[in-house]
Amino acid sequence: MMISPVKIWRRQKEIRSLLHKKGTVLSWTFIYAPPEEFKKNAPYAVVLVALDNGERAFGQLVECDKDSIKIGMPVYSILRKVREVSAEDIIAYGLKFKPYEKN
Amino acid sequence: MISVIGYYTTKFGELWEKSLFDLVEEALFGVLKECHIEKGKIDAIFFGNMMGGTLENNLHSPSKIAEIMGTHIPVFRAEAACASGGAAFHLAHTYLEANTGKTVLVIGAEKMTDYSPEEVISALTAASSGEEQESGLTFPGLYAMMAQVYLQKYNYSKIDLSYVSYKNHYHGSLNDKAHFRKKISLQEIESSPLVAYPLGVLDCSPISDGASAIIMTSDKTLLSKQKKAIRVLSTEVATDTISLKNRKFIDGIEATQIAGKKAFHKAGIEPDSIQIAELHDCFSIAELFAMEDLGFWKKGSAGKRISLLETMLNSGNSLTTNTSGGLKAAGHPVGATGIKQIGEVYLQLTKQAGSRQVKNAKKGLTHNIGGSGGTAIVSIFGV
Numbered sequence: 001m002m003i004s005p006v007k008i009w010r011r012q013k014e015i016r017s018l019l020h021k022k023g024t025v026l027s028w029t030f031i032y033a034p035p036e037e038f039k040k041n042a043p044y045a046v047v048l049v050a051l052d053n054g055e056r057a058f059g060q061l062v063e064c065d066k067d068s069i070k071i072g073m074p075v076y077s078i079l080r081k082v083r084e085v086s087a088e089d090i091i092a093y094g095l096k097f098k099p100y101e102k103n
Numbered sequence: 104m105i106s107v108i109g110y111y112t113t114k115f116g117e118l119w120e121k122s123l124f125d126l127v128e129e130a131l132f133g134v135l136k137e138c139h140i141e142k143g144k145i146d147a148i149f150f151g152n153m154m155g156g157t158l159e160n161n162l163h164s165p166s167k168i169a170e171i172m173g174t175h176i177p178v179f180r181a182e183a184a185c186a187s188g189g190a191a192f193h194l195a196h197t198y199l200e201a202n203t204g205k206t207v208l209v210i211g212a213e214k215m216t217d218y219s220p221e222e223v224i225s226a227l228t229a230a231s232s233g234e235e236q237e238s239g240l241t242f243p244g245l246y247a248m249m250a251q252v253y254l255q256k257y258n259y260s261k262i263d264l265s266y267v268s269y270k271n272h273y274h275g276s277l278n279d280k281a282h283f284r285k286k287i288s289l290q291e292i293e294s295s296p297l298v299a300y301p302l303g304v305l306d307c308s309p310i311s312d313g314a315s316a317i318i319m320t321s322d323k324t325l326l327s328k329q330k331k332a333i334r335v336l337s338t339e340v341a342t343d344t345i346s347l348k349n350r351k352f353i354d355g356i357e358a359t360q361i362a363g364k365k366a367f368h369k370a371g372i373e374p375d376s377i378q379i380a381e382l383h384d385c386f387s388i389a390e391l392f393a394m395e396d397l398g399f400w401k402k403g404s405a406g407k408r409i410s411l412l413e414t415m416l417n418s419g420n421s422l423t424t425n426t427s428g429g430l431k432a433a434g435h436p437v438g439a440t441g442i443k444q445i446g447e448v449y450l451q452l453t454k455q456a457g458s459r460q461v462k463n464a465k466k467g468l469t470h471n472i473g474g475s476g477g478t479a480i481v482s483i484f485g486v
Contacts, residue, residue: 011237027353029247030300031239035228036221038239046238048248048348056348058238071255082237094237 003083005090015079018095022076023051028061028069037083045069047097051077059095074102105199105321107484108329109138110446115313115434116282123152123159123214126314126436128171130210134316138329144206145318147198148178151191151211152438155180157226158218168210184230185385187211188315188441189471189480193338199321206322211443212314213436223310227437230474232346243307243386245347245475247299250388253354254301259406261301265292266409267387268305268432271425274416275432277459282311282434306387311434315442317449331453336466337369338482345477356389358479359396359470366468366481367398374398377422377483378464379451381444383472384429393470394424397481416459426451426459441471441480452486 026048034042045061047069061069062080075097082094111133113126121129127150135142148168155161165178181190188211195209215223224241231240254260269289275281287305295303319335320326341361347353367373374397382397384390391405399422400408414424427433427447430440448467450456471480 011233027248027251029240029244029251030297031241031244032296032300033220033224033241033243033298034239035225035236035241036219037225039221041239044239046240046244046248048353058234058240058348060238071251082239092237 003085003089003092008090008092011094015095018055018057019077019079021051021053022074023049025071025073025075026050026056027071030066037085047075049075049097057095059097061097064099074100076100105196105319105335106326106332107317107319107335107445107449108326108332109134109318110316110449111137112280112315112443112446113313114280115311115436115439117216118312119216121312123155123161123212124167124171126214126312127168127210127212130212130314130316131172131208134208134318138318140318142172142174144325145176145208146202146205147176147207149191149195149207149209150178150180151188151441152180152213153182153184153187153230154213154215154226154437157229158223159214183478184473185383185437186441186471186473186478186480187438189469190340190441190478192441192445192482193340193480195319196335196338199319202321204322206318206320206325208316208318209442210314210316211439211441213438214312215310215436216312220310235346241299242475243299243302246386246388247302248347249353249475250301253388253391256354257403257406262293263406263410264306264387264391265289266412267384267390268292270412270415271384271429271431274426274459275428278428278433281428281432282309283428283432302386308385308430308435311436313434313436313439315439315446317442317445331455333449333452333484333486336483336485337366338480339365339369340478340480343477345474347475350476355392355396355402356472356476356479358476359393359472359481362479362481363397366483370483372466372483375421377466377468379426379448379461380422380424380468380470381427381447382424382429382470384425384431385435385472389472390424390429397468397470416461423461426456426461441469444469444471445482448484452484
């Protein structure tokens with residue numbers, strides 16, 4: 001299933017305001033049975049984050065040791081490739097999260 | 104007064120020899136035969152189905168149903184993800200409230216096993232928010248996130264969830280229409296391969312094919328001829344955000360609380376008057392949420408009480424849940440589930456449930472959820 005380039009363009013405008021924000025993990029899971037378009041990434045961690053600005057967001061958690069993921073851990077939002085349905089399609093970039101050390 | 108006067112369901116499972124509309128045909132004519140009613144007596148049909156469009160490229164199913172049945176009556180399709188069956192039932196009930204002396208057929212069906220698990224997961228995921236889809240979340244993933252918060256908040260662990268599947272597989276072993284008729288041990292459940300941590304494959308309802316149908320009437324003459332009927336005491340729907348992220352809480356489902364409260368109020372009874380309930384156990388955690396959100400058990404206590412198997416058949420307690428095997432063992436052909444739940448309550452209240460019969464069941468409840476809790480439908484029945 002192709003993702004409309006127009007849809008990706010509209011979404012980019014929303015993503016911009018969510019980038020490089022700090023927050024904490026409200027909940028998390030590790031996906032072993034993915035949808036078709038995420039098959040090659042599995043297994044992967046997904047977190048629900050309360051951003052420090054009061055907003056909430058979902059995203060995959062990257063650059064993180066699997067055993068260290070826990071509710072309450074500090075993370076920040078980054079821009080990463082999220083979906084590539086086929087080689088001919090536009091690559092969708094979106095929100096992911098990375099852990100950081102709180103001083 | 105609106106009554107359910109008959110029920111028929113196909114077997115649930117991997118039914119490779121049957122298409123969506125083969126299943127629909129079997130259930131349509133099956134329920135008419137069960138009730139000894141001519142098709143000319145049916146005034147309208149309500150069809151619950153989620154993925155006919157996304158998976159099979161089959162829309163305009165009402166017209167297809169008219170073709171199968173050989174009729175020109177109104178036929179409507181209802182879609183509310185996994186609550187599509189419950190939504191069809193609720194709309195049929197509303198139709199009968201507005202039209203006295205009428206009879207309707209409500210059918211739910213889904214064909215899921217023609218496709219790879221990844222394709223089915225993608226199609227199911229269409230019922231979550233765009234942002235959830237973009238992050239690679241699935242429904243097991245969303246319920247896993249809800250489970251994580253519940254388990255941590257009330258100090259439970261993954262093992263405490265296993266009792267739901269244990270109980271429901273035992274019940275499923277007694278239901279000849281169930282997808283799985285095998286009893287499973289707690290150890291098998293705990294050690295089953297992970298789908299979305301902390302949920303393993305034996306915490307999750309399966310991908311199934313199946314169709315279920317009931318006939319409902321507000322026609323007093325027709326009702327007086329039917330030996331086995333149950334009354335609809337109430338049916339209530341509540342909705343919430345499609346995304347989990349902006350809910351007030353995620354260690355439970357607020358839409359269930361709202362629909363449940365209204366349904367009990369309208370029926371004029373309290374939760375302790377219910378002897379049997381079919382609850383939406385799409386994942387093990389979901390039955391624990393339902394028990395608490397409907398007011399059967401106190402918030403935070405379900406993790407402990409389920410381990411005592413209080414709601415298992417012949418436990419000697421006042422409430423038995425998911426005697427059909429629930430979504431877990433009976434199977435979860437999405438659109439059919441909400442109708443099968445009502446059918447199971449019908450069988451129990453009319454004493455036709457065979458080896459899984461609950462003695463002296465007088466009041467029953469069904470609880471059907473769409474998505475991660477964006478739709479909740481709670482209905483109460485009595486004899």
